[in-house]
Amino acid sequence: MAEKKEHKRLTIAELRNCKGFENYSDEQAEATIKSLEKLSILFYGLYMKQKQQKLSLIKKENKKGGTDERETKSGKRDAA
Structure with a gap:
């Protein structure tokens, strides 16, 4: 069984580090x-x-x- 990955939510600070989002208010960033x-x-x-x-x-x-077997994009055969 595959392990379930824990997802990390983007923070306001991380968003503000992205170009174009530097001056967003907390409310704008959260939205x-x-x-x-x-x-x-x-x-x-x-x-x-x-x-x-x-x-x-x-x-x-x-x-x-x-x-x-299945055909790949290159036309060659691959084992499935």
């Missing part, structure tokens, strides 16, 4: 951090969905072809 957090969760969900779809497609192709 920005919340928005970035929501956006990162959205992107992660989309990434995981795409990853699962690719895995399902590979499994279907392997069942159809009866092999544990």
